Amino acid sequence: MRLLKPDICVIGAGSAGLSVAAGAAQLGAETVLIEAGKMGGDCLNYGCVPSKALLAAAKAAMQHRHSGGFGVEFAPPRIDLSRVQAHIEEVIAAIAPHDSVERFEGLGVTVLRSWAKFVDDRTLEAGDARIQARRFVLATGSSAFIPPVPGLDQVPYLTNETVFERVAEIRDLIVLGGGPIGVELAQGFARLGAKVQLVEMARLLPRDDAEAVELVRASLVRDGVALHEGSTASAVQRVGDHIRIALRGADGQTQWLEGAHLLVAVGRKPRVENMGLEHAGIAATPKGVRVDARLRTTNRRVYAIGDCTGGPAFTHVAGHQAGLVIRSTLFRLPVRFDARALPWVTYSDPELAQIGLTEEAARRDRADIVVTRQPAVGNDRARTERHEDGFLKVISDQSGRILGVTIVGAQAGELLAPWCLAMARNLKLSALAGPMLPYPTLSELSKRAAGQFYAAKLFSPAIRRLVRVLRWFG
Known part of the structure; x- marks a missing residue:
């Protein structure tokens, strides 16, 4: 040896x-x-x-x-x-x-x-x-984590390691798991003509902002994905060349789903x-x-x-x-992995991008947060491309320190980049409100959201009085 x-x-x-x-x-x-x-x-x-x-x-x-x-x-x-x-x-x-x-x-x-x-x-x-x-x-x-569902080991199921070898065969798919992998593949196969049913024991994309997830959920439904949220798979059977799954709902009732292929996407x-x-x-x-x-x-x-x-x-x-x-x-340099500024994106349509705390998580942790929102419908570039659905939401403290950002809509993953830099460098919202950006671009959503944080102070009665006083000096 x-x-x-x-x-x-x-x-x-x-x-x-x-x-x-x-x-x-x-x-x-x-x-x-x-x-x-x-x-x-x-x-x-x-x-x-x-x-x-x-x-x-x-x-x-x-x-x-x-x-x-x-x-x-x-x-x-x-x-x-x-x-x-x-x-x-x-x-x-x-x-x-x-x-x-x-x-x-x-x-x-x-x-x-x-x-x-x-x-x-x-x-x-x-x-x-x-x-x-x-x-x-x-x-x-x-x-891929394979959950201990009775009967699952007796049926042929797919994971992310095998599904891409079978794309040409998939016409009727049950997706077990409503996280990013499950959502992306459910929508992808549905748009390619497959009948798709998605099962999630909690809510869709449970780690993400609930308000943003609602837009993704609506898009999945428009694409024909049948959603079964709050449902737990309690048994799996093979019936001929199909697979049946028993779902137990929050009310204790059981229903059966049937499909030709089963994709297990419940975690890693x-x-x-x-x-x-x-x-x-x-x-x-x-x-x-x-x-x-x-x-x-x-x-x-x-x-x-x-x-x-x-x-x-x-x-x-x-x-x-x-x-x-x-x-x-x-x-031999000192290093430290810090997950506080961790970004992630679900590449659904619309995309859902997140860095730092969601609004729900921030409200659980502290009481002094400020939430500012910019809807996509208010952005001229989004209007020209008919991408009016979506928004950018910033969570900050009273001083303008950024705690988290949620973006849902067209190019959300790309729009997250300046916020990643800002959080990595511990910049405040003023750093994003100041730069001159080209018009019309989706990036203006970030600038306007950051500027909105300061708008209340800028246009306050005190500032208006100051402007009137300064007029006396010519």
Whole structure:
């Protein structure tokens, strides 16, 4: 067995691990990267990339619905699901070289295509190699959580890891789970012509602003998605080539749903099994690897980042944490992961974007909040493009410090960017109210919302009196 003694060894070639390996290698650190599955991990192969490619196809299929207001008429579309699936595969293939073994070996990374297992607190084995690195980084990601519903293990179900291989077949779909993955795929398949039923035990998108979710809910219904909120799946059966699900409602009554395909999208489960973590003194539970604010495990030589920690399961979180680990391991700089300014976007139509606290969460935490809203209907660019549904909502304290922002509507994810910068730099609303922006743009929603916070003070009786006094001085 060959012995490798790199500066850093990364386990997992998803977005988190690839970012660490690429950064470390380009900074001159001797780097080993271990991956048994597909390079690129969930984001490239089963998550962000294929889902957004599907949603792009679904949006194209809807152009005829909204074009009449512009005086442009289209015939109803002819949807070729096999071509939609090919489109998804083409997008993945186009991005794959960036995450490939060849690229990383070109950067000087030693890539091992094998499972990895710790044998002691400073030694890892992978294939025919034994690795004793100065620092290790666990970036093993997560997989779909499968709930313990009676009968579920007896039927063929889909997850995000298998659904994109079956796009051409799906005409009748039950989606179990009303979080971002469930909502996006339910709307996407509905717009591509499938009959879709969505089941959520709580309310749709339970972590998001309820007022904003209402717009997403209405859009799903318009697209033909049958919603079953507040319903718990209590049993699953296979009947011929169909699947039946028993739903128990809040009133205790049971109803049955039937469909040809079942997609399970109720959450994620960190990958922490079969890695010998106990041999390395790394504390972990089924909920994830335990880390401190510096992203170190209970073994100070080992860091853990991304989904495997059980924290927010977002690609951008993994990438941000990768940067922190590089600063800590290579430059010995103090770092701290702070989730207070965590952004996320559900890429439904309309998009729903959030950073920081929602209004509901802010009202639970404190009594001094100020809520300012800008409706999309008041924005001239939104008017010209007939995107009047939606709004931007800012939660701040009395001094103008930003606590959270919710945006629902066209390009909500893009509009969130300046708010991410503002919260990361601890800027106040005055920083967004001041700059001159091009007209007409959707970005003016942010400027006007920030300015609205100061409007009451600016146009107050005291300021009006001051203006009258100043007139006496010419």
